[in-house]
Amino acid sequence: MTEKKEMQVAEKAIDLVPGFDSMQSFEFALQAANILAKSSLVPKAYQNNIANCVIALNMAARLKADPLMVMQNLYIVYGRPSWSAQFLIATFNMSGKFSALRYEWVGKPGTDEWGCRAWAIEHATGERLEGALVTIGMAKKEGWYGRDGSKWQTMPQQMLMYRAATWFIRAYAPELAMGMYTTDEVIDLSEDEYHVHGKAAVPNSEELDIVEEGKEVEEETKTEKGPGF
Amino acid sequence: MIENTSLASGSQGNCYRVSDGRTPLLLECGIGWKEIQRGLNFRTSQLAGCLVSHEHKDHSKAVQEMMKAGIDCYMSAGTAEALGISGHRLYIIKAKQQFRIGTWTILPFETQHDAAEPLGFLMANQYGDKLLYATDTYFLQYKFRGLTHIMVECNYALDILQKNVTAGLVPTALKDRVLRSHFSLENVKEFLKANDLSKVQEIWLLHLSDGNSDAGRFKREIQELTGKEVYIARKNSY
Numbered sequence: 001m002t003e004k005k006e007m008q009v010a011e012k013a014i015d016l017v018p019g020f021d022s023m024q025s026f027e028f029a030l031q032a033a034n035i036l037a038k039s040s041l042v043p044k045a046y047q048n049n050i051a052n053c054v055i056a057l058n059m060a061a062r063l064k065a066d067p068l069m070v071m072q073n074l075y076i077v078y079g080r081p082s083w084s085a086q087f088l089i090a091t092f093n094m095s096g097k098f099s100a101l102r103y104e105w106v107g108k109p110g111t112d113e114w115g116c117r118a119w120a121i122e123h124a125t126g127e128r129l130e131g132a133l134v135t136i137g138m139a140k141k142e143g144w145y146g147r148d149g150s151k152w153q154t155m156p157q158q159m160l161m162y163r164a165a166t167w168f169i170r171a172y173a174p175e176l177a178m179g180m181y182t183t184d185e186v187i188d189l190s191e192d193e194y195h196v197h198g199k200a201a202v203p204n205s206e207e208l209d210i211v212e213e214g215k216e217v218e219e220e221t222k223t224e225k226g227p228g229f
Numbered sequence: 230m231i232e233n234t235s236l237a238s239g240s241q242g243n244c245y246r247v248s249d250g251r252t253p254l255l256l257e258c259g260i261g262w263k264e265i266q267r268g269l270n271f272r273t274s275q276l277a278g279c280l281v282s283h284e285h286k287d288h289s290k291a292v293q294e295m296m297k298a299g300i301d302c303y304m305s306a307g308t309a310e311a312l313g314i315s316g317h318r319l320y321i322i323k324a325k326q327q328f329r330i331g332t333w334t335i336l337p338f339e340t341q342h343d344a345a346e347p348l349g350f351l352m353a354n355q356y357g358d359k360l361l362y363a364t365d366t367y368f369l370q371y372k373f374r375g376l377t378h379i380m381v382e383c384n385y386a387l388d389i390l391q392k393n394v395t396a397g398l399v400p401t402a403l404k405d406r407v408l409r410s411h412f413s414l415e416n417v418k419e420f421l422k423a424n425d426l427s428k429v430q431e432i433w434l435l436h437l438s439d440g441n442s443d444a445g446r447f448k449r450e451i452q453e454l455t456g457k458e459v460y461i462a463r464k465n466s467y
Contacts, residue, residue, distance in 0.1 A: 146402050208371040210327055210336045210353045 112137030131168030236268035238462035252331030262294035283344035307346025340366035384411035385441035
């Protein structure tokens with residue numbers, strides 16, 4: 001009887017995931033976040049930032065992914081958290097619910113009709129699921145093609161595949177994206193108001209100032225020239 | 230005391246002479262060399278250097294001639310590479326690494342523009358002046374302490390831009406670019422509100438768009454917001 005109870009307790013401990021489900025899981029998240037925040041191996045956004053680490057841990061738990069992998073693939077673009085497209089595709093392929101993503105091409109490369117559609121087989125039903133067709137013409141009409149920072153002109157094939165994949169995942173496995181966009185989507189998003197009136201317009205808390213130079217530094221710069229060739 | 234002369238400001242070219250009485254510097258050289266010579270009354274040899282924010286021609290047009298004339302030019306590695314220039318008059322600077330030119334200590338910082346490695350400059354001199362120079366950026370991510378002079382782009386107002394787009398005067402693609410590469414009146418206000426302006430003596434609004442700005446309104450609104458003296462940089466003075 002005692003042995004059975006001990007086993008149940010042990011199983012419960014194993015089931016405990018860092019997050020916001022219970023006080024225990026939150027405390028667990030805090031403990032883990034404390035350790036991660038002290039690491040110099042985690043990306044800068046998480047170093048000494050326990051709150052960010054807790055969020056990443058919770059996301060990792062929900063995705064059943066490694067926390068470090070989540071941290072390395074969660075980017076802040078224009079002030080918004082977003083997944084890298086590769087990470088989203090990898091998470092989908094590893095979900096176990098579908099076959100790996102495949103791509104179907106239409107049209108001739110170099111034309112506006114050139115496009116890509118992602119598809120996969122749902123294991124539970126054996127059904128072939130098809131995503132929406134994404135074409136170069138669509139990218140142009142939506143204004144993605146000419147945006148600053150966008151890769152549509154320099155690597156159109158890759159962008160067609162990424163966009164087709166993320167749309168497919170958002171349609172058939174939205175729980176994996178957790179409502180977040182991918183980095184390339186954020187760059188392409190037509191949300192002008194966000195840049196003009198949104199938080200991105202407000203300076204962050206980092207204060208920049210000139211450091212008063214000590215004697216040592218002054219000696220170094222006696223030549224009164226900046227660093228050069 | 231900082232003396233500021235605008236040789237050119239706007240999409241046709243940008244060039245400003247800034248001096249603390251000891252070390253005159255040129256901020257940008259985005260007009261022809263002859264215009265720079267004329268604008269400076271041919272006293273170009275007195276310049277201690279030229280800071281170039283990014284490679285776009287309206288900021289760098291005369292860089293080759295400047296270097297040939299023996300003027301040291303300071304810019305990021307990305308800007309120099311994009312301009313395809315090299316030589317002993319070229320000084321590569323990095324964001325957040327301060328350096329000195331004469332009486333000025335200069336701290337470059339990153340700006341947000343569609344250029345290779347654009348920079349803004351925080352400049353302090355030995356007399357307690359602290360000048361912020363920021364142009365061609367759609368927002369500034371940093372706050373600055375103890376500024377006495379601000380030279381900042383104020384390219385457009387959103388309502389004027391929108392009106393021009395609706396009227397077909399500005400193509401949507403251009404509007405998208407402007408929104409992501411230039412400082413709007415609205416964002417300039419946000420930036421000013423976020424900073425301590427208690428020591429600021431002058432605010433210079435730079436790089437006003439030809440069609441999407443209103444100099445009188447911009448000056449009035451910034452003055453009302455800050456209570457400081459506001460100047461609009463002249464489009465050209467050569």
